[in-house]
Amino acid sequence: MKARIFVTLKGGVLDPQGRAIQHALEGLGFAGVNDVRAGKLIELDLADGTSDDDIDAMCRKLLANTVIENYRIEKVA
Amino acid sequence: MKARIFVTLKGGVLDPQGRAIQHALEGLGFAGVNDVRAGKLIELDLADGTSDDDIDAMCRKLLANTVIENYRIEKVA
Numbered sequence: 048m049k050a051r052i053f054v055t056l057k058g059g060v061l062d063p064q065g066r067a068i069q070h071a072l073e074g075l076g077f078a079g080v081n082d083v084r085a086g087k088l089i090e091l092d093l094a095d096g097t098s099d100d101d102i103d104a105m106c107r108k109l110l111a112n113t114v115i116e117n118y119r120i121e122k123v124a
Numbered sequence: 125m126k127a128r129i130f131v132t133l134k135g136g137v138l139d140p141q142g143r144a145i146q147h148a149l150e151g152l153g154f155a156g157v158n159d160v161r162a163g164k165l166i167e168l169d170l171a172d173g174t175s176d177d178d179i180d181a182m183c184r185k186l187l188a189n190t191v192i193e194n195y196r197i198e199k200v201a
Contacts, residue, residue: 053165068166071186077178079171088130088163089145094156101154109148 048093049123050102054111055086086116125170126200127179131188132163 056062064085072080089110093102102120111118133139141162149157166187170179179197188195 055165055167065166068186072182075182075185077182079174080168081171082169084167086165086167088132088165089142090132090161090163091157092159094158097156105149105152105154108152109145 048095048097050091050093050097051121051123052089052091052102052106052110053086053119053121054089054106054116055118056084057115057117060115125172125174127168127170127174128198128200129166129168129179129183129187130163130196130198131166131183131193132195133161134192134194137192 062084065083069080069083106118107113139161142160145162146157146160183195184190
């Protein structure tokens with residue numbers, strides 16, 4: 048079973064990496080880039096039968112810093 | 125207009141970050157984690173009317189290293 052975890056910074060948190068990407072895109076001549084936010088995508092290959100609770104616990108304990116980050120779990124067949 | 129860019133390592137490319145996450149999950153007592161791949165998620169807030177070709181060019185020129193990475197573009201309303 049595969050699962051994808053999307054980790055994104057919460058709204059008010061400064062994102063220097065995103066800001067750097069935005070400036071770099073402008074430097075390359077791309078106009079109209081209003082905002083960039085950088086996040087993480089973690090793909091897990093899990094044993095069949097891993098519970099949703101376990102995946103959620105992985106996110107809370109290791110994959111996301113819930114003080115400043117949100118996470119979303121997407122299970123793939 | 126918003127777009128999400130998912131950047132993942134190509135199949136044969138070693139992923140030390142993913143490997144470290146896998147070992148950390150095992151160390152926390154999670155069994156059955158067969159493989160972990162770490163990637164990037166980049167959220168772009170773009171001016172309306174930015175063309176698909178422009179977004180693709182951003183990926184090829186800056187956001188993804190196409191030698192070792194794949195990218196997928198998802199446009200959000």
